[in-house]
Amino acid sequence: MSNQATLTKKDFQSDQEVRWCPGCGDYVILSAIQKHMAEVGADPSKVVFVSGIGCSSRFPYYMNTYGFHTIHGRAPAFATGIKAANPELDVWLVTGDGDAMSIGGNHFIHALRRNLNMNVLMFNNQIYGLTKGQYSPTSPEGKKTKTSPMGAIDRPFNPISLALGANGTFAARTLDTDSKHMAKVFSAAHNHQGAAFVEILQNCVIFNKDFYNDTVAKDVRAEKTIDLIPGEKMIFGTESEKGLRVNGWDVEVCSAEEADVWDPGTDSSAPAFLMSQMDDDPNLPMPLGIFRQVEATCYDKAVNQQIDEAVANEGPGDLKELIWSGNCWEID
Amino acid sequence: MSNQATLTKKDFQSDQEVRWCPGCGDYVILSAIQKHMAEVGADPSKVVFVSGIGCSSRFPYYMNTYGFHTIHGRAPAFATGIKAANPELDVWLVTGDGDAMSIGGNHFIHALRRNLNMNVLMFNNQIYGLTKGQYSPTSPEGKKTKTSPMGAIDRPFNPISLALGANGTFAARTLDTDSKHMAKVFSAAHNHQGAAFVEILQNCVIFNKDFYNDTVAKDVRAEKTIDLIPGEKMIFGTESEKGLRVNGWDVEVCSAEEADVWDPGTDSSAPAFLMSQMDDDPNLPMPLGIFRQVEATCYDKAVNQQIDEAVANEGPGDLKELIWSGNCWEID
C-alpha cells in the first residue's frame, strides 16, 4: 500500500493508554488490526479510523493513524463524507452491536447499500458495554439484563442477514479469540473494493462474559461452527469429516466428500443469506468466514467520477460564466 | 372483528377532501383499504392509522378512524408506543419508500424484528413525491432526478430483502392497479399476528409515471411477474404454462407441472429471500404476493404479558410498600 514497508505493529500504536477492562476481547482485536496494518505495509498517514460511541468505539484513540471518535451510531455517515471527500483515504469503521445495529442501524444499512469503499468492524458482544450492560439488538430473546429483568422480548437481528438484506457486497464473521482467523478475514475485507462488513464476536468479560462459549469455545468449535472459505468445500467437524450441501430449499449436513464448494460471489445473495440463517438452526453449524464478496459500484468513487465526467463533458466550471448565464440585462 | 358488520366502505371515508394528484395510485389504494375495512367488519373506533410524512402519509386524514400523521420516518416508533399502550387497537401504518426506507429505515427494521402486531403499507413509487421528485432508496441505479442529474449512484434497497434481513415475519408485495390482488394481500396481512409488511407498487403520475410498466403493465405482467400463493405451485406465464423450482443454490424456470409448491412459512427465511432476489434477475419473473408468513412473539403482547406475569408472581405493586422498602430508619 505504500513505501513504508518497514513499519512494525508498534508504529500503529498511539501514545494513549488503552482503557478497556482487563480481559476484554477488544485488546486482541486491536492487536490483530495493528499487526494487519504493519503486515500489509499500510501508510499510517493515509489511514482513518472512524467510530461511534461505545467501548469498542474508543478504538481510534489507540491507533497511530488519523482517527475520529464521533457520536453514537453515526460513524457510517461521517465515513461517507470522509470517503467522498477523499477516496484515497483508507477508512476503517469501528463500531459495536449497539452503535451499528441500534441507534446506527439506518446509517449502517445505507452505507452497505451504497457500497462505500471502507471496512466496517462490528464488535458484537451482544450487549451495551459502555452504558453498563443493557441488552442490545443482537442479544438473544429472553436475555436478562438490567433493562430486561424478565428477559428481552425483542427478537434479535442476525447481523449477517441484515447486511445481506441491505444489499451489502461483503460480509464476514470472525472471532476475538482467533487471531489467525481475524488476520485472514481482515485481509479479505481490506482487499475488498466496497463496504466490507466484518462481524467480530467479542467477549465483554464484565457484562456478557463468554456468551459465545456454547458455540466457539475450544472444545466445541470444530463441531459447532464452519469456516466459509471462498472456492473451498464447506467442511467442518473435529476430524473435518462433515460437510454442508444444499438440498432443495434447505442446507443439510453431509459427509466431507459430498460437501458443496462455497462461492460467496454469486449474483444473488441468497446463498449467503441461507448460510447466515443457519445460526438459528441448532442442527447446523454457525458459519464463520466469508459469507459474501462481490464487486459493485462504490459510492465514493462514483461520486467523484461523475464530477470528472462533468468536467470532461462540460469543461471545468467557470463561476463568472455561471453567474453571467441566464437572462441578463444591462442598466446604465 | 366487531359487531358493526353493517358498515360500508363509505363509513370509512372521512369528511376531508382527498388531495392527491389526479391519477395518483394512492386513490386506488385508499379505496381498496376502505373496502377491506368494510368487508372484514372492522370497528372504526378500534382502528388507528399512523403515518409519517409524504404524499402517501396523508392517508390517515382520509380514513374515518383514529389517525396520527406524525413526523417523517418515525411512524413505526409511534406505532410501537400505541400498540404497547393498547394492544387491542388495530394499527395500520402507512408510509412511503422515502419515509420507511430512507429517514425511517432504522425504525422500520426494528419494528419488523420486534414483530409489532400491526400492518405496514409501504407505498413504493420509487421516488419522493411530496418533495417533488428526488430519487429514493428504492430508485434504480442510474435514475435521473433533480438531485441525481447524472443518474443515481446509490445501489437501491430491495424492500422485501431488507424486511427479511431484518427478521420480519410477514412480507408481501402488491400492486396499485390490481384491486383484487390488493384485497387478497391486505386480508393476509390483517390476519397475520405480527408486523405485516406490504410493499405496494404505486404510480406517482407526476414524478415517476408508470415506472413499473416494464414489469406489470397489462400486456407483460403474466410473463414478467409471478404471484406467490402459500401452498400453491409457483406458476406464471400468459397461459400459466411456466413454473419455478429450486435447483441447487438457484431458482429456475420450469414447466408448470415441475413447479415447486410455495411455502412462506419455513423456519428459515432463506427461501423467501431467494424469491426476493429474483427481482434483480432479468430472466426470472418478479414475485408479487406472500413472500413470508410465520408466527413469532409479538412485542406489544409480550410487553403486556410480562406485566401480567409480574403482577401474578409478585402481586400488584403497592406504592407505599415500595417506598417503605429498603433500609428505613426512624427519626423522632
Added chain:
Amino acid sequence: MTTIQQPGSELPLQQLESVVIRFAGDSGDGMQITGSQFTMTSALVGNDLATLPDFPAEIRAPVGTRPGVSGFQLQFSANDIHTPGDAPDVLVAMNPAALVVNLSTLKPGGLVVVNTGSFKATDLRKARLETNPLEDGSLDGFRVIPVDINQRILDALADSELSKKDKARCKNFYTLGLMYWVYSRPLETTMEWLAVKFAKKPDLVDANQKALQAGYNAGDIHELFQGRYEVPKTDALPAGTYRNINGNQAVALGVVAGAQLAGLRPVLGSYPITPASTILEELAALKRFGVITMQLEDEIAAVCAAIGASFAGCLGVTSTSGPGMALKGEAMGLAVSAELPLLILDIQRAGPSTGMPTKVEQSDLLQAVFGRNGDTPMPVLAASSPADALEVTIDACRIAVEFMTPVIFLSDNFIANGSEPWLLPDLDTLKEFPVEFATNPEGHQTYKRDGKGSRPWVKPGTPNMAFRIGGLEKDTDGNISYDPDNHQSMTDQRHQKVQNVANTYPPTEVVGETKGDLLVLGWGSSKGIITQATIDSRQAGRRVSRVHLRNVWPLPNDLDEVFDGFKAILVPEMNVGQLARVLRSEMPHHNFISYSKVTGQPFLVSEITEKIATILEN
C-alpha cells in the same frame, strides 16, 4: 351591483410610477411561470421590482379548490422599491377559488381581470361558493374586466393540431399577453424563452407564442380596457448587468464562490425538505465546479457526512429546514467540540413541527442560537434577500474556515423562492480567504489557538500529522481530558472564539439619523418591508432610523452604542419575539419593543408604519 367595464374606444397611455400585480389561478394554471415571465420582461424594460410567489401546500390539491390556488405577486416600478407591495393594484384571477382567496388583499377600486370561462356551477362548487361572485356583488367597488379566456384560447389556437386539453394549457400565455398589452411590455423576452423552453416540441413553442400574441392583440382588438399604462424605467438601480435570482440559487452560488475563495472543495450532505430542497438540486447541477453533493438517508446522516468531509479537508455544507435542523443538533455539537468548519443552511418555514412547510416564518432563530446540549456556541447569520443570500453565504464560509467552527446561515421561504434583480458582482473584488492546512509537526498541537482563538486544520493524508479527535472533552493536544480546570478553560475558549467573530464585522450601518425616537431593527427577509416602512415613516415626519442585522450571533460589538442613540428599538419579526429575546438577554438596559407576526405571511409595509406611528404617538 357589480361594475362591469365597458370597452371604450379611446386608449390613452397613462404613466404610472409603480404597479403591484397578482396572478392567481389553480396550481395547474402555470401562474408561477406567468409571474416569472412578467418579472423577467419588466426587469429587461428597466423597472425595479420585487416578487412574492405564494404557492399551495405540498400536495397538489384537487383542481379548482381554494387550497389549490397558486399566486404570484410582483411590484414593478420606476422608483427604488423594496417590497412586492402590500396590496395588489391588479388581480388576475383564473378561476373562482383564485378570486375569492385573493380578493380581500386587492386595493379598493383595484382592477380585476377574471377568466369568466371558469365560473360554471361546477367551478363554483369546487371553490365552495354558493353564489357566483361575478354576480352576487362581491366585486362591487372594483373595476372588473371579464374575459372568457377558456374560449379565447381555443379560438386563438383553432388552427393548431394540439389536443383541446393541450390548447387549454396555453391560457396562461394568453393572459400574460393581455397583461403585457395593458402595461405596454414587449413580447420578445417571453417569445425567446418559449423557443428555448420547448425547443424539442416545436408545436408547443408555436401554440404558446400564438397564445401570447393573441392575448396581446386582444387588448387592442377587443377594447377590454379603458386605457394602457406605462411604468418607465427606473433610475434608482445602480448601473451594471442584472439577472433575476432566487434565494436558493444565490445560496448555491455562494457555496461555490465561498469554497473557491477558501481554496476548498465544497461537499454538501443533504436530505430533501421544503423549502430547502432546491439548494441540493441547484448544487447537484454544478458538478463541473467540483461540487460534491450527497443526498443522504436523513438529516443526521447529511450533517455527519458534511462534518466528515470537513474532517477530510473539504468545506462541509448541509442544507435543511426547521424539522431537519432539530435533528442535526447533536451532530452540530460534535462540530463545535471537534472545532471543524461546517456550513449549516437553514431555510426556515412556518410553524412548530411540520407546521406549514410552504409558508414563511423566522422562528428557528432561538433553535439556531441555543438548540443544542451543553454550552455549544456557534455563529449565526441571516440573509435579507435573494441577492444578499450570496454575500451572506460567502461570509458564512469565511467565518467557518477562519474560526474552525460550524456556522448557521438562516434564510426563509420568502427569500428561497422569491426572486429579485441581482446586480452581478465583480468576482475579482471578492476577498479570498485561503485555508492553509497545517503540515509541520514541529510545535504543532491539535487545539493550539491562534490570535483569533482558532485552531490549526490538518488534512488526513498529511505525513506525520496523524491526530485523533472526538466529542469527549479534550486538552490542547486533543487527548481526552476530564480535568476540571481543562473543561472550564476549553469551554471558555470555545465561547471566546465565537465572540471573536464579531471583531471581523464591518461597523453597523444605521440608515437614517444616528439619534432619534425609534430605531427599527430587522433581520432576515423583512428587510425590504422595513426599509419601505421607515422611508414612509420618515416622510411622515417621524424620527425613525433603521438597522438591519446580518449577524444574529454573536451580536455586533457596536450595537450597544448604536442603540444608545434611540429611546426605543422596535424589533419586527415573523415569530414570537425571538430576536427581541436574544437582544434583551444581551443588552437588557435598552428598551426593545417586539412586534410579532406569525401568520405564514410576510409583514405588510403598512403594518410596520402603523406600529411605528402607534409607538411614537403614545
Added chain:
Amino acid sequence: MTTIQQPGSELPLQQLESVVIRFAGDSGDGMQITGSQFTMTSALVGNDLATLPDFPAEIRAPVGTRPGVSGFQLQFSANDIHTPGDAPDVLVAMNPAALVVNLSTLKPGGLVVVNTGSFKATDLRKARLETNPLEDGSLDGFRVIPVDINQRILDALADSELSKKDKARCKNFYTLGLMYWVYSRPLETTMEWLAVKFAKKPDLVDANQKALQAGYNAGDIHELFQGRYEVPKTDALPAGTYRNINGNQAVALGVVAGAQLAGLRPVLGSYPITPASTILEELAALKRFGVITMQLEDEIAAVCAAIGASFAGCLGVTSTSGPGMALKGEAMGLAVSAELPLLILDIQRAGPSTGMPTKVEQSDLLQAVFGRNGDTPMPVLAASSPADALEVTIDACRIAVEFMTPVIFLSDNFIANGSEPWLLPDLDTLKEFPVEFATNPEGHQTYKRDGKGSRPWVKPGTPNMAFRIGGLEKDTDGNISYDPDNHQSMTDQRHQKVQNVANTYPPTEVVGETKGDLLVLGWGSSKGIITQATIDSRQAGRRVSRVHLRNVWPLPNDLDEVFDGFKAILVPEMNVGQLARVLRSEMPHHNFISYSKVTGQPFLVSEITEKIATILEN
C-alpha cells in the same frame, strides 16, 4: 518531612459537629459500596448527611491509574447540613493514584488514611509518580495514618478458604471497619447488608463480615489513631421514617406516583445513556406496578413511542441525557403541535457533544426551553435534590395532563447518583389529578380549549370520537389549515396555554428577608450549596436572601415582585449563564449577576460565599 502519626495509648472520645470524609481508591476497590455503607450507617445513627459519589469516566481504566480513581465523599453531621462539604476532613486513599488525585481538596491538617500496601514501585508507575508521596514531602501538613491494608486483610482472612484474590477484594470492608471504629459507628447495618447481599455465597458473607470486624478491631488493637470521634445524632431533621434515595430512583418513583395520581398507566420509551440509564432500569423493575418500559433503538424512537403511548391514552414518558435530548427536539415539537401530554426527563451531564458523561453540569437549560424548530413552548421544571426529584416529577406529570403538553424535567448527574436521607412522604396527602377522557361527541372539538387553555383528550377505542391529528397546523376541529389568521391564533393559544401553567404555581418562597442587598437565585442541584452559602453569609452579617427556582419555564408570575426587593440578583449556575440569560430576556430591568462554573464539579460553598462577599464589598 512527613509527619508520621505514632500510635498512642490514650484514646479519648471527642465530639464533633460534622465530618467530611472521602473514600478514594481504584474503580475495582469498591469505594462506592464503602461510601454507601458509611452513609447508611450514619443515617441510622441519626446524622444528617449529604453525599457526592464521583466515579471515573465510563470505560474501566487500567488498575491503579489516575483516570481509574473512584471517589465517594460524604458529610455527616449533628446539624442541619446541605452539602457533602467543600473539603474533606479525612481522606481514605487506597492507592497512590487515589491519594494524588484527591489530596489537593483535603483540608489543611486533615487526616489521611493510606493503604501503604499499594505503594510499591509498580503502583507509583501506574499513577505516573516519580517519587513516593509517602516519602517525598507531599503529605507535609497532613496527619497520616499508614496501614498496610493489603497485608492486614490477608492476615485477617488467614483461615478462609477463599483465593488470595478474593480475599484481597474484601479490603474495602476492612477499611470501612476501621473508619467505623474511628467515628464510633455500629457494625450491625453493614453486617446485615452483607448477609443479604451475598445470601447465595456464604463464604463471601463470612469473609467480608470478618474483614469489617477486623478493621474495627484494628482501631483498638493497633493503636493507629490518637483518638476516636463521635458525631451525635441531629435534631435538625423532622421526625418520621427515612431512607436513602438517589435522584434516579426518586424519579422512577415519581413517575409511578404521578401516573397513579392521574389514573394512567405510565409508558416509558427510552434508550440507555449515562447518567439517565438507571431510570429505565429502575422502572423496568416495577412491572408489577403496571409500568411499561420499552428500550428502543434510539432516542428518537424512544420519544416517539412515548408520544404514541400518550396518543393511546397512557402517560408517555421518555428519559435521556443531553445528546439524547438534542435528538428528540423534532418529535417534541410534534407533541407541542398535537398537544399531547408527555414527560421528558433530561438528566444533564457535562459538556457540549459527548463531553464528560459522568460529570455534572446544568447546560441543557437553553436547549430545554428553546431547542426546537418553530415557536414551540414547553414547561420546564428542575429538581434540586434526590428527594425533591420525586415531588418535581409528580408535578411535571400533573402539568402534562392538566395542560395537554409535553413537560421537560431537568436533573443532573449530581442528583441522579447522589443520595440523601429522604423523609418518606405520606402518600395519602398527595393531591390526585385524575384525567377525564372525553367520550361525548356532542359539541366536542379536537382543539376546543378549556379555561386553562387545554384541549380534550380522547382515547382511541372510544366509539364515535375518531379524530385525526398531526404536526401540520390545524384548526379547532383538528383539520389541516393554512389559514394565516388561524396560524397566528393557534400559535398564540399554544403560548398562552404554557404561560397559564404559571398560574398553578405556589407563591415563590424567599428564604431570608424579602428585601436586601442581594438575592441568590439558584436552580437545580446547587440548592444545598447555595443554601449553606447564604446561611454562612447571613451569619457573616450580609443582607442576602435566597430563592430556589423549581419552575424554570414559564417563570413564576411573582418573581418580578420578589426581585424588586433586591439591588441585585446573583445567579450561580454550572453552565455559561443560561438561566441568567433567560431571566434577563424576561425581566431585563433587574440586575442579574451571572456566576458561572463549568468544571464538571459542583460549586463549593466557599466559592459562593466569596462571590457574595465580593459583590457586596464592591
